[in-house]
Amino acid sequence: GQNIDQPTEMTATEGAIVQINCTYQTSGFNGLFWYQQHAGEAPTFLSYNVLDGLEEKGRFSSFLSRSKGYSYLLLKELQMKDSASYLCAVRGYGQNFVFGPGTRLSVLP
Amino acid sequence: GAVVSQHPSWVICKSGTSVKIECRSLDFQATTMFWYRQFPKQSLMLMATSNEGSKATYEQGVEKDKFLINHASLTLSTLTVTSAHPEDSSFYICSASTSGSRHEQFFGPGTRLTVL
Numbered sequence: 001g002q003n004i005d006q007p008t009e010m011t012a013t014e015g016a017i018v019q020i021n022c023t024y025q026t027s028g029f030n031g032l033f034w035y036q037q038h039a040g041e042a043p044t045f046l047s048y049n050v051l052d053g054l055e056e057k058g059r060f061s062s063f064l065s066r067s068k069g070y071s072y073l074l075l076k077e078l079q080m081k082d083s084a085s086y087l088c089a090v091r092g093y094g095q096n097f098v099f100g101p102g103t104r105l106s107v108l109p
Numbered sequence: 110g111a112v113v114s115q116h117p118s119w120v121i122c123k124s125g126t127s128v129k130i131e132c133r134s135l136d137f138q139a140t141t142m143f144w145y146r147q148f149p150k151q152s153l154m155l156m157a158t159s160n161e162g163s164k165a166t167y168e169q170g171v172e173k174d175k176f177l178i179n180h181a182s183l184t185l186s187t188l189t190v191t192s193a194h195p196e197d198s199s200f201y202i203c204s205a206s207t208s209g210s211r212h213e214q215f216f217g218p219g220t221r222l223t224v225l
Contacts, residue, residue: 044216087152087153096155099154101151
């Protein structure tokens with residue numbers, strides 16, 4: 001079966017650091033993606049991991065451990081505009097993606 | 110680069126009518142296109158995967174006769190919601206993927222369908 005878990009909601013303060021975790025159990029693994037989605041809009045790509053380790057991209061970093069079926073997205077120097085849903089998605093066999101339930105992040109002043 | 114458009118962005122229709130949504134890759138050739146549905150405060154649910162020139166592959170529980178998908182070219186896929194009912198009201202999002210090692214999906218802006 002395919003299962004991806006993320007916390008439903010998180011709250012953090014402007015300027016702080018927040019870590020959003022994602023655990024997955026999928027039949028096959030060909031990469032893990034993180035997307036940001038603002039309400040009423042389509043998802044936008046944030047990061048991609050296929051090998052173990054940390055990928056850093058400005059204020060955003062993503063980590064993957066394939067043996068643990070675990071990833072996290074790290075957001076630094078939070079800004080109000082970072083309030084959004086963050087979706088973890090795993091690409092299994094072929095090109096199909098399985099999306100997690102998403103984590104709604106609220107950044108407070 | 111890698112821009113995907115959807116049309117219309119917003120549609121309201123009467124129950125029983127059919128609605129066609131277009132998804133276009135504007136600056137690249139999409140070997141595969143995906144159609145998702147998203148209900149409020151929920152994540153994306155894959156409806157079907159389509160490759161140019163072949164029949165779409167539908168996910169379990171998605172009626173292929175109700176949600177008709179046509180992927181006639183490498184830049185255009187259409188989703189037709191036939192005999193729409195209020196429960197079909199949702200946010201429909203397409204994405205396009207190119208061949209290549211990363212197979213990243215590029216999402217369209219979405220179409221909000223409201224069936225009265």
